[in-house]
Amino acid sequence: MSEEDKLEDLLVIAKKEIKNRLFIGTGKFSSNRIMKEVLEKVKPDVVTVALRRVDTGVKSDNILDYIPKECLVMTNTSGARNAEEAIRIARLAKASGAGNWIKIEIIRDNKYLLPDNLEVLKATAILVKEGFVVLPYMSPDIAVARKLVEYGSSAVMPLGSPIGSNRGLRTEELVKIMIEEVNAPIIVDAGLGRPSDACRCMELGCAAVLINTAIAVSPDPVNFAEAFNKAVASGRQAFLSGIPAQSNAGQASSPLTGFLRE
Amino acid sequence: MSYYEVYSQYKSKVFNDNTEDIKSVILADNVSISQFSVLLSVAAEKYLEEIAVRAHELTLNNFGKTIQLYTPMYLSDYCENRCAYCGFATDNNFKRNKLTLKEVEEEAKFIASTGLKHILILTGESRKMASIDYIKDCLGVLKKYFSSISIEIFPLTESEYSELVSCGVDGLTIYQEVYDETVYDSVHLAGEKKNYNFRLDAPERGCASGMRNVNIGILLGLAPWRREAFFMGLHAKYLQDKFPDVEIGISLPRLRPQAGDFKAPYVVTDKNIVQIILAVRLFLPRVGITISTREDPQFRENLLSLGITKMSAGSTTAVGGHTLNQGSNQPQFQISDERNVEEIKGAIERKGYQPVLKDWLQI
Numbered sequence: 184m185s186e187e188d189k190l191e192d193l194l195v196i197a198k199k200e201i202k203n204r205l206f207i208g209t210g211k212f213s214s215n216r217i218m219k220e221v222l223e224k225v226k227p228d229v230v231t232v233a234l235r236r237v238d239t240g241v242k243s244d245n246i247l248d249y250i251p252k253e254c255l256v257m258t259n260t261s262g263a264r265n266a267e268e269a270i271r272i273a274r275l276a277k278a279s280g281a282g283n284w285i286k287i288e289i290i291r292d293n294k295y296l297l298p299d300n301l302e303v304l305k306a307t308a309i310l311v312k313e314g315f316v317v318l319p320y321m322s323p324d325i326a327v328a329r330k331l332v333e334y335g336s337s338a339v340m341p342l343g344s345p346i347g348s349n350r351g352l353r354t355e356e357l358v359k360i361m362i363e364e365v366n367a368p369i370i371v372d373a374g375l376g377r378p379s380d381a382c383r384c385m386e387l388g389c390a391a392v393l394i395n396t397a398i399a400v401s402p403d404p405v406n407f408a409e410a411f412n413k414a415v416a417s418g419r420q421a422f423l424s425g426i427p428a429q430s431n432a433g434q435a436s437s438p439l440t441g442f443l444r445e
Numbered sequence: 446m447s448y449y450e451v452y453s454q455y456k457s458k459v460f461n462d463n464t465e466d467i468k469s470v471i472l473a474d475n476v477s478i479s480q481f482s483v484l485l486s487v488a489a490e491k492y493l494e495e496i497a498v499r500a501h502e503l504t505l506n507n508f509g510k511t512i513q514l515y516t517p518m519y520l521s522d523y524c525e526n527r528c529a530y531c532g533f534a535t536d537n538n539f540k541r542n543k544l545t546l547k548e549v550e551e552e553a554k555f556i557a558s559t560g561l562k563h564i565l566i567l568t569g570e571s572r573k574m575a576s577i578d579y580i581k582d583c584l585g586v587l588k589k590y591f592s593s594i595s596i597e598i599f600p601l602t603e604s605e606y607s608e609l610v611s612c613g614v615d616g617l618t619i620y621q622e623v624y625d626e627t628v629y630d631s632v633h634l635a636g637e638k639k640n641y642n643f644r645l646d647a648p649e650r651g652c653a654s655g656m657r658n659v660n661i662g663i664l665l666g667l668a669p670w671r672r673e674a675f676f677m678g679l680h681a682k683y684l685q686d687k688f689p690d691v692e693i694g695i696s697l698p699r700l701r702p703q704a705g706d707f708k709a710p711y712v713v714t715d716k717n718i719v720q721i722i723l724a725v726r727l728f729l730p731r732v733g734i735t736i737s738t739r740e741d742p743q744f745r746e747n748l749l750s751l752g753i754t755k756m757s758a759g760s761t762t763a764v765g766g767h768t769l770n771q772g773s774n775q776p777q778f779q780i781s782d783e784r785n786v787e788e789i790k791g792a793i794e795r796k797g798y799q800p801v802l803k804d805w806l807q808i
Contacts, residue, residue, distance in 0.1 A: 210509060210511075211508070211510060212510060213509075213797050213798055213799050214794065214799050235805050236803060238560075238562060238802065244560075244802075262805060272808055275806065275808065290690075291689055291690040292689045292690070293685065293689055293690065293691065293692050293731055294685055294686075294689060294731055296731070347506040347509075348506065349506060399509050400506065
């Protein structure tokens, strides 16, 4: 790959050219001001906002006022317990002028916050038909992921581990299969706690990662976000460079069968 | 199955039978029921700081640096119960009030002007004076101003709860007050509230009716707190396991002075409340924990980083207390934090947390 190609390493979703493969979630920050500082430092192309938190009626402290204009705001359906509620939230988001990118998040399990894949499938099928750009958050499952793509989802967002757990990419084996087999960008969403987790995702070939909790609750969110930013770029660069296979045994620098080529 | 069956299994449990290493309990990924009782034990008091560090971490990861705000609105103080500890008890002689719909609107306008979008409406327990139809009429007004409406009223049947859900209610708060049946019977002297089991099963009926949030609680000071906190935690777990799509919360109201001469029979100290909050957070990392304006400002602020997720602000416990008859109507109990919404927002921000005024929308 030429230097020029590397510079033009763009992720394209629904015709949107995305340079920064670190997506940022906006919940859980100690203030909108800190969140804004993070976004100004990292310059993400895509940020997610929960419609449940948006209050367009207030003169100050409307979360949307703190998001730089360059960012594409993807509304999420946080709080939806089934497809019907997610669809209603998506429609309300569109009607309020929040655009047509929607992260479908449907959770019926308040203990582990794991998504309900069946409901996600139902909501995706309907919202795609209504013209939404749909990025569904899901438990990594190859069959569901294929169906989501068949229904028209623009990417698939498997969890790395439960939301807010900071446990990293515990679903690595499944995510690797999805990267190989699913014909859509794979974006790991949830559970990544350290920059090295994000780097790992990118090295594997994920199209992007979405981070919220780890950055928002860090003692120094701006610096920590920048560390994630570098890790994502670094992991992507490594992936593009081609990562040597790992081996348990040492490799002789003078090949044992080298004489055959002499 | 009812929570009463679970309660019955444990009600003869001897507490302070601490046989587990507390330090390993603090580090456990999933705290078991017996480990929860260890966290509530006398022995655990020596480890409060270590437990607090874990509770803080769990709260941050699950809820972030945010505190959700709401305010109570009292619609009616008519009550047919005789509860020994309550200012609204039927034998307390004062002029009773019920808001007209016009007054509901005035109160709503005022509360909405503070930016709050979550409201908790309360009534005394009188089906006659604060009927379901009256509450539905009030909801019709309140829906115009608030994105989330919770109720704290007399226990209803499941179909009645469903009726209110369809009219815009998304949250239910109902406290058992005290799980010990003997104490329950002795402080609830007369009225519908004497029916322990109908009240005990109300949160479950609320969950089944389609409520999004169900909040339970104990009135601290009525009975030995370690047992009471244990049964409340167990109740929250029972509800969370049975209704995973409902957000379960707990509250820890501590008895405050009110009309009448009732004195709390048991002292519950600040340290005791902290221990309950910490134990519940480790046992149920996702459960919401509310601290009300019964507690003083400094204590409330100190609790922020220990596991609290929700606070009331700009509170009043009298009918029409936000705009009408300020200071003239009978309060249900005295509050200790009289700061307005702006003052409480400022205090939360100074603690490094974001006050969240809107966290739901009517869909």
